[in-house]
Amino acid sequence: MSTYKVPTMAEMAAAGDSPEVLFWVGCAGSFDERYKAVTQAFVKILNKVGVSFAVLGPEEACTGDPARRAGNEFLFQMQAVANIQVMNGYNIKKVVTACPHCFNTIKNEYPALGGDYQVIHHSQFLQSLINEGKISLKGGGEFKGKKITFHDSCYLGRANDVYEAPREIIKALDVELVEMKRCKTKGLCCGAGGAQMFKEPEPGKKDINVERTEEALNTGATTIAVGCPFCLTMMTDGVKNKEKENEVNVVDLAELIAKDQGL
């Protein structure tokens, strides 16, 4: 009988070891009560498959994405340079993260500051594990034949052209994937990007997450799948706003797989 392992880079380095991939947890993954379950689900999958990974643990800091999008370049670069020093110190080559904002920032914006890594989103990582046969989805179970819709997050989709990996995962689950009218390149934002997560919206006639949730509910899906911590929060709030929280779940892709695997 053994328990799940979550090694840190510091522990690995002390043992003279280095993992294949760094799992970048992100602030939401570390602190958000609901989203911690996604981090835990992903770690369980990594354990189950036997992926050699580690996390930075307390050495991780915000990538700086919201500061940069809100205009505070100094603060962004302070965060980024400090993170890059830590990562380069551990000689990290490959990074996986469940947060599209962290993904975009580390992948596209850290190179200009001296941080060059191969960065992949957890949807791509999970898809490749499925393709390699390292995860064999059972199908059936509680999702069998149910309708699932996928909400594209802007920083995964339009920002980085990742549209198919999340859909491949859902299709592998023996469920019915139903698309919203505004999907893929035309996907509607959940309303949280560009640092909007951290302030109230400007005056308007509606909240963006409600507009998007209505569209998701109109597909008849009982599960709204997302691949982003901010989208998860916004869509969950939207479902509550529409008083559908007893009928409709908002879940992350990693949770879908963990559930299928009985983890």
Next chain:
Amino acid sequence: MSILPQVIFFLIFSVAAYFLFQRVSYLKRNIMLGKKEKRNDQAEKRWKTMLLVAFGQQKMFKRWVPAFLHLLVYIGFIVINLEVAEFIIDGFTGQHRIFAPLLGGAYTVAMNAFEFLAVGVLVSCLIFLVRRNITKVPRLSMSELKGWPAMDANLILIIEITLMMAILKMNAADQILAERGVDHYLPIGNLFFSGLLQPIMRGFSTEFLIFVERAAWWFHIVGILAFAIYVTYSKHLHIFLAFPNTWYSNLKPKGEMKNMPEVTNEVNMMLGIPSEAGAEAPAEIGRFGAKDINDLSWINIMNAYSCTECGRCTAECPANITGKKLSPRKIMMDVRDRTEEVGKSLDAKGAGLVDGKSLLGDYISQEEINACTSCNACVEACPINIDPLSIILEMRRYTAMEESGSPAQWNAMFQNMETSFSPWKFAPTDRFNWADKVKDEEIK
């Protein structure tokens, strides 16, 4: 035969060319009010993008109906310009249909093709007028279009319709005159579309028909020259600028924000990191971010002059859809209008950029830029790869770094990040607590 028409033509053509040259120089100077930016890497990919997006209109086809109608106008514009080439040669040499005898039957085919396209342009423009003024397609009747922009759009459509009607009338009269054996007029075979107009004209006298034909000819060629100059004052500049605009597209991932090396130097100094970029310390310390048009890149200003105000960006903008003030189209129109204001002032030896006004504040409000989710829907939607988002983000940089004017909740977020390395106020030492639960759990 009198040489007078040739002289008049030469004068009109020269004056038009002179004005056009003046206008192009003015626009170029205005665009270059923006900051220098080098963006000519990956030339092959840039040519390809231009071919697909501008020449091939790839992104227009996200909306089929307007795309098809626009394609007709676009092909009509390009192909009918071949006929204009003949007009110009005829005008200078005093000939009439100089290519007709040289091309024979091929000329008839070409003329029928031109007439078909002329009718296509005419019908498309009529439908566009209906969409703007009667059915009022939402994105074409928003508040930012009130006044001149709406007038500009309608004028362009009406001018195009009139020009196409002139071609058809000219051909109809021309061929009746040829039938009647009037000097200079050559029979060029059956013309289908203008042939439909002929029954109306057959009762007219030869003198009147010559007048109609000449009037239509002069109207068309002078109209086109005038239109070319008008375009430089209009949103219609996209017919030329779409090409360089797509060539200078941002080829990087859309999510990537431009780095600010001047900040990197300071951050490295603060953190005690030897700066590799020390050698390239900026010669002039400008403003952080953008307050006015000269803080933007010249590519941003070219974007603004290329915008034809179709509003596909605004129609896809989540902030706009949900009733916020932000409209990416208005951002582009504001950049252009402010540039025009500065440009005109400079030409009048006025204050130019230091007139006490600025893009952010007098044209664009904080409320607008704060509403952006940076989702890139506007960038994706633009048929010619205009990038309103980079302008918004540069203005946020100015607000945060030069004025500390960000919304209070963002300032609180900044503070959290400074003190606890997370946008939320949690102790950094608690960052790894999430793992406790899984570490105690047995692997199933």
